[in-house]
Amino acid sequence: MKKIISVIFALMGLTLLFSACGGETYADKLKQETKAINRFIDANGIKVLTEYPSDNVFAENEYYKDPDMGVYIRVINPGNDEKPSKERKTDVYLRYENILNMLNENDTIATNNQQGIYMTFKYGVSSTYTGTSTTSLYQSQMYYFLSQACVVPLDHGIGNNAEVSLIVPFASGSTYQQASYAPLYYQVLKYRFTNPVPEE
Secondary structure: OHHHHHHHHHHHHHHHHHHHHHOOOHHHHHHHHHHHHHHHHHHOOOEEEOOOOOOOOOOOOEEEEOOOOOOEEEEEEOOOOOOOOOOOOOEEEEEEEEEEEOOOOOOEEEEEOHHHOOEEEEOOOHHHOOOOOOOOHHHHHHHHHOOHHHOHHHHOOOOOOOEEEEEEOHHHOOHHHHHHOOOEEEEEEEEEEEOOOOOO
16 A cells, blocks of 8 residues: 555655646746846846946936845935934835736836825835735735835835836746746836924
């Protein structure tokens, strides 16, 4: 009986092995993403910077590529002098305009925040940087579009009411991106935040 069970599990293992070999690998997904991003960069005449502008001022079609996360950032409006604080766990509110699935350039998956609902996170609290549920409209937006990549521009010193454009590889992206291997282009991402009043 033990031999029969061992043979059954061995056959199941071989079946899984061969079925996995027949599908796309992670390396294949990365190649597809790289091609899609490069095609987008070429088609839109984007100049990729290796150094981030210290004054947060970008020329038209300039994007900085973050070397750690692979996220491309273009600051449209650097915002005002009010900065968020990781120590005080600033509440950050995001609105977006036009998000594109870069694997298919005709696939605009969102045009603006549905019903005016913000995406939110606490700056400095990494557990709030992604969404894991789709049970409500608010949670669905977080699941599909919120990621660590949305935090990166704050680390570079943008202020309140800033606006940026992002190209986000799936490995640095939202829960949805990592599940579907889809790089996303955010045409406009708008930042609003409120800093807690320091205790006296």
